[in-house]
Amino acid sequence: MANYxxxxxxxxxxxxxxxxxxxxxxxxxxxxxxxxxxxxxSWDTGSSKLIEACGYKAIATTSMGIAAALGYPDCQVLQLxxxxxxxxxxxxxxxxxxxxxxxAGYGNDLGAIIDSxxxxxxxxxxxINIEDSIDLNPVLIDEMEFCERIAAIRSLSDSLGxxxxxxxxTDSFYTSSASPKEKLAESIRRGNKYREAGADCIxxxxxxxxxxxxxxxxxxxxxxxxxxxxxxxxxxxxSVGELQDLGVARxxxxxxxxxxxxxxxxxxxxxxxxxxxxxxxxDALTPFSEAALAYKMATGLHK
Numbered sequence: 001m002a003n004y005x006x007x008x009x010x011x012x013x014x015x016x017x018x019x020x021x022x023x024x025x026x027x028x029x030x031x032x033x034x035x036x037x038x039x040x041x042s043w044d045t046g047s048s049k050l051i052e053a054c055g056y057k058a059i060a061t062t063s064m065g066i067a068a069a070l071g072y073p074d075c076q077v078l079q080l081x082x083x084x085x086x087x088x089x090x091x092x093x094x095x096x097x098x099x100x101x102x103x104a105g106y107g108n109d110l111g112a113i114i115d116s117x118x119x120x121x122x123x124x125x126x127x128i129n130i131e132d133s134i135d136l137n138p139v140l141i142d143e144m145e146f147c148e149r150i151a152a153i154r155s156l157s158d159s160l161g162x163x164x165x166x167x168x169x170t171d172s173f174y175t176s177s178a179s180p181k182e183k184l185a186e187s188i189r190r191g192n193k194y195r196e197a198g199a200d201c202i203x204x205x206x207x208x209x210x211x212x213x214x215x216x217x218x219x220x221x222x223x224x225x226x227x228x229x230x231x232x233x234x235x236x237x238x239s240v241g242e243l244q245d246l247g248v249a250r251x252x253x254x255x256x257x258x259x260x261x262x263x264x265x266x267x268x269x270x271x272x273x274x275x276x277x278x279x280x281x282x283d284a285l286t287p288f289s290e291a292a293l294a295y296k297m298a299t300g301l302h303k
């Protein structure tokens with residue numbers, strides 16, 4: 001790993017439990033397995049418990065979903081104490097590993113970001129997403145500066161005696177106005193730099209063309225995370241099986257599940273106010289036994 005920074009990090013030696021360390025190692029291993037790691041992103045304790053009860057191996061949060069659930073827009077409008085409160089509830093509510101989306105790091109400089117990550121680790125999480133754009137600005141964070149952030153987070157993790165799984169997201173495709181070929185080249189370059197700095201997985205979004213995904217997997221010297229979101233591009237993204245065949249290590253759904261939930265509420269409300277009928281609500285509750293089971297799974301009453 002290259003020496004990108006000289007920030008001195010002081011942490012309590014007993015800050016991370018043995019169980020947290022073991023969960024982190026297991027979560028890291030799933031990125032190396034032949035079977036793709038599928039993550040259905042959650043936004044609060046109830047949605048996390050429901051996802052766990054559905055048989056998923058780990059919980060990954062959506063920053064947009066958490067913010068929306070608290071009535072905020074995305075892009076770090078949500079304050080760190082509120083995020084910590086939500087994450088603490090999720091970690092306490094489930095038994096499986098939890099990885100959290102920390103956007104650009106919740107800090108205006110390296111020291112502030114490390115302080116934020118330290119507090120986030122203290123909740124019991126095993127992994128983070130961190131991205132190289134601020135408020136999805138077209139100009140990405142300088143790649144060397146971003147490498148310094150990754151290296152500092154890795155040093156913090158090492159000082160705690162556990163392996164925090166760092167999923168480094170590059171927004172080259174998301175924000176750049178360059179050609180697809182140029183976006184691909186920048187994503188590959190940044191992905192490999194971030195890996196060298198200490199990232200465990202490289203998250204590139206939004207991409208859905210099989211050829212592009214195959215190139216990313218081949219050219220980035222790290223496990224690759226792809227966002228599967230039916231709202232981007234034409235038609236549907238590749239299936240889980242297709243992504244696994246392409247060599248993708250990790251699949252996440254991002255904010256799409258939360259948006260679908262909000263859309264359902266809006267559609268129910270619109271039908272009721274405009275027509276005075278309950279068709280959409282009834283359809284969502286049919287069969288009622290499944291709706292009742294979902295409630296029990298979200299609250300732990302199904303056990």
